[in-house]
Amino acid sequence: MEFVFTEEQQMIGETARAFFAENATSERTRKAMAAGGPDAGIDRALWTAFCQELGLSGIGIPESAGGAGLGLVELAIIAEAAGAQVAALPMLGSLALSAQAIAAGGSAEQQAAHLPALLSGEVIAGYVHDAAITADGTSLTGAAGFVAHGGSAQLFVVTSNTGAWLVAADAPGVTVTPLTTMDQTRPYARVTLDGAKGEPLADPAAAIAAAHRAGFVAVAAEALGGAQAALDRTVAYAKERVQFGRPIGSFQAYKHRLADLMIEIEQARSAVYWAACAVDEGSDEAELAVHAAKSFAADTFFLCAGNMIQLHGGIGFTWEHDAHLYFKRARAIQSMLGSGEWHRERIATMILGEVA
Amino acid sequence: MKLGFSAADEEFRAECADWLNAEMAGEFKDIKGITKLTASPERRKEWEQRLGEAKWGCIGWPEQWGGRNATLAQQVIFAEEYARAGVPGRVNHIGIELAGPTILAFGSEEQKRRFLPDIAAGKTIFCQGFSEPGAGSDLASVRTKGRLENGEWVVNGQKIWTSLAHISDWIFVVTRTEEGSKGPKGLTFLMMEIDQPGIEIRGIKQINGDAEFNETFFTDARCPEDSMIGAVGYGWKIAMGLLAFERGVSTLGQQMAFRNELDELIAAARANGAANNPLIRQRIAKAEIGLRLMRYGALRMLSNTDHSKIDGAALTYKIQWASWRRSLGELAMDVLGQAGEVAEGSEYEWDTLPNLFLYSRADTIYGGTNQIQRNLIAERGLGMPREPRGDV
Numbered sequence: 065m066e067f068v069f070t071e072e073q074q075m076i077g078e079t080a081r082a083f084f085a086e087n088a089t090s091e092r093t094r095k096a097m098a099a100g101g102p103d104a105g106i107d108r109a110l111w112t113a114f115c116q117e118l119g120l121s122g123i124g125i126p127e128s129a130g131g132a133g134l135g136l137v138e139l140a141i142i143a144e145a146a147g148a149q150v151a152a153l154p155m156l157g158s159l160a161l162s163a164q165a166i167a168a169g170g171s172a173e174q175q176a177a178h179l180p181a182l183l184s185g186e187v188i189a190g191y192v193h194d195a196a197i198t199a200d201g202t203s204l205t206g207a208a209g210f211v212a213h214g215g216s217a218q219l220f221v222v223t224s225n226t227g228a229w230l231v232a233a234d235a236p237g238v239t240v241t242p243l244t245t246m247d248q249t250r251p252y253a254r255v256t257l258d259g260a261k262g263e264p265l266a267d268p269a270a271a272i273a274a275a276h277r278a279g280f281v282a283v284a285a286e287a288l289g290g291a292q293a294a295l296d297r298t299v300a301y302a303k304e305r306v307q308f309g310r311p312i313g314s315f316q317a318y319k320h321r322l323a324d325l326m327i328e329i330e331q332a333r334s335a336v337y338w339a340a341c342a343v344d345e346g347s348d349e350a351e352l353a354v355h356a357a358k359s360f361a362a363d364t365f366f367l368c369a370g371n372m373i374q375l376h377g378g379i380g381f382t383w384e385h386d387a388h389l390y391f392k393r394a395r396a397i398q399s400m401l402g403s404g405e406w407h408r409e410r411i412a413t414m415i416l417g418e419v420a
Numbered sequence: 421m422k423l424g425f426s427a428a429d430e431e432f433r434a435e436c437a438d439w440l441n442a443e444m445a446g447e448f449k450d451i452k453g454i455t456k457l458t459a460s461p462e463r464r465k466e467w468e469q470r471l472g473e474a475k476w477g478c479i480g481w482p483e484q485w486g487g488r489n490a491t492l493a494q495q496v497i498f499a500e501e502y503a504r505a506g507v508p509g510r511v512n513h514i515g516i517e518l519a520g521p522t523i524l525a526f527g528s529e530e531q532k533r534r535f536l537p538d539i540a541a542g543k544t545i546f547c548q549g550f551s552e553p554g555a556g557s558d559l560a561s562v563r564t565k566g567r568l569e570n571g572e573w574v575v576n577g578q579k580i581w582t583s584l585a586h587i588s589d590w591i592f593v594v595t596r597t598e599e600g601s602k603g604p605k606g607l608t609f610l611m612m613e614i615d616q617p618g619i620e621i622r623g624i625k626q627i628n629g630d631a632e633f634n635e636t637f638f639t640d641a642r643c644p645e646d647s648m649i650g651a652v653g654y655g656w657k658i659a660m661g662l663l664a665f666e667r668g669v670s671t672l673g674q675q676m677a678f679r680n681e682l683d684e685l686i687a688a689a690r691a692n693g694a695a696n697n698p699l700i701r702q703r704i705a706k707a708e709i710g711l712r713l714m715r716y717g718a719l720r721m722l723s724n725t726d727h728s729k730i731d732g733a734a735l736t737y738k739i740q741w742a743s744w745r746r747s748l749g750e751l752a753m754d755v756l757g758q759a760g761e762v763a764e765g766s767e768y769e770w771d772t773l774p775n776l777f778l779y780s781r782a783d784t785i786y787g788g789t790n791q792i793q794r795n796l797i798a799e800r801g802l803g804m805p806r807e808p809r810g811d812v
Contacts, residue, residue, distance in 0.1 A: 066723050
C-alpha cells in the first residue's frame, strides 16, 4: 500500500502538464472551436504533436497491442493534464474509448490493423454506443445521438450492451450528422446505421467493459484537471481583483466558497486515482470505484466551473474569458457516459440490491 | 501508486483480527459493540491495559516505549481490524494520539520515561485542557494562569469541553505564564495530575442527554516544575505541534466506526422499505462514495512523505469527515422517519442512529469548527489573505 505517485508517474505528469500548458492555449483552442468540417473542435497540430512527438498516446494500451504499456493511472494523469487546459482533442473517443475497446476485445489482426493509426493520430475513431443497436449478420442498424468528435472520425467502434463492431465512417449505410454543440471543444455528431457493415470484435464483452472502465476514469480525470484549473484561476483572480479597498479574496464569503471547492477537489482526486488503481490492480472494488469517480468528479467540476463564473463577476460571463469553456465542458461530462444519478444507482444496487 | 497490501501485511491482518476477535468473544465480550464514548468506563480502562499487556496499545511507537515500531501499512491494518471486530473506541485516545506523540516529539528523556510506558500500558488516561469559555476558536486567547512558586507550577482558571476528564488521570493544560502577555506569546504547556484538591470537574449535559464533555476548574492546582513540556513561553508551539498529530492513522479506525454506522443505516433502510425510495438510494450511494473517498484521502495523506508542500488531502480531512457524518445523521433520520424520534425505554437514551443524528452536530464544532476549517483551507491551502484580527 503506497497511495502516492511513483517517480515515473510524476515525470509523466510533469511532461503532460508542461505540454498542454504550453500548447493547448486559449487562442489555439478557440480556433479549433470556430473550425468547421472534420476539424471542428480539434487542434490538429496539437493532436499530431501529442501522438507523435510527445509519445504519450499509447499509454494504457498493452505493448503487445502496439501501445506503451502502463495502465489507467497513467492514462488518468494525462487526461487530467489535458482537462486542465480544456484541450480540443479527440482523446476521449479515439483513445480512451475506441483504442481501449480494440486493445481489449479485438483479435491480433484487428489490433494490428487499427491501433497503430489510432495511436499515431492519423486515424480518429469515434465511439458509438446504444443499447438498441441490432445486428443482422454483419449488417448493423441503429443510431447514437451524441458521438464525441463523431464528425471527425474515419472509424467507429460501435457497441450495444452485448455486441461490438468496427465500422468504417465512409461505409454504405453510415450517416454522420455533425451537431452544433454547447461544448465546442468536443462537438457531437449523430451517427445513423442503416444496414451498415460491421466487423465484429473478437471479444465484445471485454471490449465494452474496457471501454467503459477507461472512459469513466478518463472523463473523471479530465474533470479533476478542469476543476483544479477552475479553482486555480479563480484563486489568482481573488488575489488581484480589489474592491472596497481590499483584494476580494480577503472577504470570508468569498474565501469560504473557494475552500468548499478545494474540499471537493481533494475528494475527486482520491476518487480518480482510487478508481484507476483499482482497475489496474484488478481489485474487487473496481466497479464501485469507477462509478464513484465518474459521478463525483463530474459534479465537482461543474461546482467549480459554476463558481468560477460567479466568483469572477461580470467578466466571467463574457465569451472572451475562458470560464465558459470550463463550464460547458463540465456540463458535458456530467451527461456523457451515464448521468450522476445513473452511476449512483449502480452503486445503490451493489449495496442495497435492486428496487423491490 | 499501489493500493493492495503485501502478503506479509495480509498475514499481519489475520493476526490482528484473530487476537481482537478472541478478546471480544472472551473476557471482554461485555464491551463488544459499544459505540458511546462514555459507556462502561471502568471496563474500558481494563481493556486499555489488556491492549498494553499484549503490546497492541500503541503499535506505531518505538519498541523502547511499549510500541511495536509498526509500519504505516500495519497501523492502517490494525486500525481497520480494530473497528471491524466491534471493539469500542479507545478511552485513552487523547493519551495515545495526542499526549504520547507530543511527549515523544518535545519531551525530555526523563518525561518520556515517566509517561510513555504507562500510556502504552493503558495505565495513564489523558485528557486535553485547551479550550476555555473565552477561548474557543480563538485558542490563543487563553487566560488560565500559571505561576512558578517554590519549584511548583500553581494554576488558576477554567478549561471547558474537556472530553472524558471525569475518567482521566492526567490533563495537559495550556496556561498563560507571562503576566500581561497576549495571544500566542507567553503560554506554557503543563502536564497535571487530576486527582488533587485544586482541580474540580463538572460534567456538561449535551443535546443527546449524555455527558462526555466537562468544565474543569483550577484553584491553586499544582504540578512539579518539570511537568512542563518544552520551555516557558513555548506553549503555543507545543500545542500546534500536538494538533498536527490529530490527523494520524487513528482516522482510519474512526472511519471503520463510520462504516459500522453506515451499515446500520443500510440495514434499517432495507428493513423498513426506505431502500426502495430512489431519492434515499441516491443519498445512500453518495454516503457510500463519501466514506470510500475518506479512506482513500486518508491513505493519500498517510502515504505522503513530501512535507515541503501543503498536503491538500490532510488540510481538508477534518471538515470532510465531520460534514459527511453530520449528513449521515440527517439521512439516518430520513430513513427512520418518526420511529427515529422515539427511544426504547423510559430513559432519554438513544440507539446508534438517532444518537448519531444528535452527536454529529458536535463533529462540525470540536477540533476546529467548519467555519475555522474553511478559513484555514483558504489561507494555508489557497494563499488567501488572513482574517483581520481585532484588538486582543
